[in-house]
Amino acid sequence: MADRNALLMAGSGMLSEPAARLVAQGWRVVLPCRRYHPIPVTETETTGKAIWTRADWDRPVELAATVRAALTGPAELLVSWLHESYRRSVLTAVEPMLAPGAPVVEVRPLAELAHGIAEPEPLLGDHPTQQVLFGEVSERDTARALGSREVIDAVLAAVERALLGKPSSLHQVGGRRPAHRY
Numbered sequence: 001m002a003d004r005n006a007l008l009m010a011g012s013g014m015l016s017e018p019a020a021r022l023v024a025q026g027w028r029v030v031l032p033c034r035r036y037h038p039i040p041v042t043e044t045e046t047t048g049k050a051i052w053t054r055a056d057w058d059r060p061v062e063l064a065a066t067v068r069a070a071l072t073g074p075a076e077l078l079v080s081w082l083h084e085s086y087r088r089s090v091l092t093a094v095e096p097m098l099a100p101g102a103p104v105v106e107v108r109p110l111a112e113l114a115h116g117i118a119e120p121e122p123l124l125g126d127h128p129t130q131q132v133l134f135g136e137v138s139e140r141d142t143a144r145a146l147g148s149r150e151v152i153d154a155v156l157a158a159v160e161r162a163l164l165g166k167p168s169s170l171h172q173v174g175g176r177r178p179a180h181r182y
Contacts, residue, residue: 003028003072003073004026004027004028004076005027005028005029005030005071005072005073005074005075005076005077006022006027006028006029006030006075006076006077006078006079007029007030007032007067007071007075007077007078007079007094007097007098008022008029008030008031008078008079008080009031009032009033009055009078009079009080009081009082009090009094010033010079010080010081010082010107011033011034011081014081015031015079015081015155017152017156018079018152018155018156018159019031019050020050021156021159022048022077022159023048023049023050024048025048026047026048027048027077028048028049028051028071028072029048029049029050029051030051030053030067030070030071030075031050031051031052031053032052032053032054032055032063032066032067033052033053033054033055034054034055034056034057051070053066053067053069053070054066057082057083057086057090058086060086060089060090060092060093060094061093063090063093063094064093064094064096064097067094067097068097071097073099074097074098074099074100074102075094075097075098075099075102076098076099076102076103077102077103077104077105077159077162077163078091078094078098078102078103078104078105078124078127079104079105079107079155079159080104080105080106080107081106081107081108081155083112084108084112087108087123088123091123091124092123095124098124098127100126101126101127101128102127103127103128103129103130103162103163103165104122104124104127104128104129104130104162105129105130105131105132105155105158105159105162106122106123106129106130106131106132107132107134107151107155107158108120108131108132108133108134109133109134109135109136110133110134110135110136110172110174110175110176111135111136111176113133119170120133120170122168128162128165128166128167128168129168130158130159130161130162130166130168130169130171131158131168131169131170131171132151132154132155132158132171132172132173133170133171133172133173134146134150134151134154134172134173134174135172135173135174135175135176135177136174136175136176136177137174137175137176137177138150138174138175139173139174139175142175142177146173146174150173150174151173151174153173154171154173157171158171
């Protein structure tokens with residue numbers, strides 16, 4: 001299965017656990033990132049591989065060329081956790097490298113969305129997209145900040161849904177920080 005390509009785009013280490021799981025399943029995972037962040041491989045029979053490439057998010061054409069060189073074929077999965085200011089240009093630049101109908105997982109903070117948006121549209125509409133929106137506070141206790149474990153678990157669940165071929169859907173973990181009235 002090492003010929004299956006996945007493209008995971010995020011900041012240093014933000015998607016390291018999903019990347020490690022895909023590598024353990026035999027995927028070739030291309031990880032554009034500003035800084036090198038190695039993915040530890042603990043299983044001795046792993047047939048997958050993690051490939052780091054340098055990412056300069058504000059140069060999407062150059063980034064896409066670097067990604068294209070690292071892929072061995074069309075990407076069959078895209079997981080994206082990009083700042084809103086780079087999201088549109090970077091995803092548009094790498095979309096031609098996706099296999100037709102390849103699933104996409106988009107991870108975005110609620111804080112980057114305007115209040116009142118009920119359901120944001122996936123950027124790559126020709127691909128089934130699992131959207132993960134994460135807030136600032138836990139759903140269980142609004143006095144507690146949302147933990148990284150909660151976000152990563154939501155991303156892992158979205159990747160699983162994507163690989164199972166589920167239709168596009170939106171999943172929110174956590175909520176917005178409550179407004180204080182003074």
